[in-house]
Amino acid sequence: MPKTSTSSSCTKWIATPIFVGLIGLFILDFWDAWHTPEIYPFGAEGPAADMWMYDSQSNYLQGSALTIGAIVLALIGVWRQTRSNFLRRLYFAPFAYWVLITVVRMAEHII
Numbered sequence: 001m002p003k004t005s006t007s008s009s010c011t012k013w014i015a016t017p018i019f020v021g022l023i024g025l026f027i028l029d030f031w032d033a034w035h036t037p038e039i040y041p042f043g044a045e046g047p048a049a050d051m052w053m054y055d056s057q058s059n060y061l062q063g064s065a066l067t068i069g070a071i072v073l074a075l076i077g078v079w080r081q082t083r084s085n086f087l088r089r090l091y092f093a094p095f096a097y098w099v100l101i102t103v104v105r106m107a108e109h110i111i
Contacts, residue, residue: 023072
């Protein structure tokens with residue numbers, strides 16, 4: 001009997017390029033913030049001055065590294081072959097938290 005595509009494998013192939021693209025974007029942003037900090041509004045100036053990440057270059061780099069780590073964990077969760085779905089979903093927790101915080105911050109600036 002030929003193997004058919006399942007929703008699980010379809011999700012893997014849709015989620016993987018999205019996560020890899022996000023990782024690439026955040027790595028480029030991390031590199032720019034590290035090597036050309038003058039283009040980032042660190043400190044009290046800029047539109048995002050009240051966000052903790054923009055307090056200093058160090059905070060921004062730490063936040064970017066944590067975001068990259070959360071996306072990598074989510075990517076591992078997509079491809080991990082385990083019997084426990086709970087463990088696979090646990091890999092998504094940091095990414096889900098990052099998405100939630102980002103949406104809340106965006107809503108605060110809109111309102």
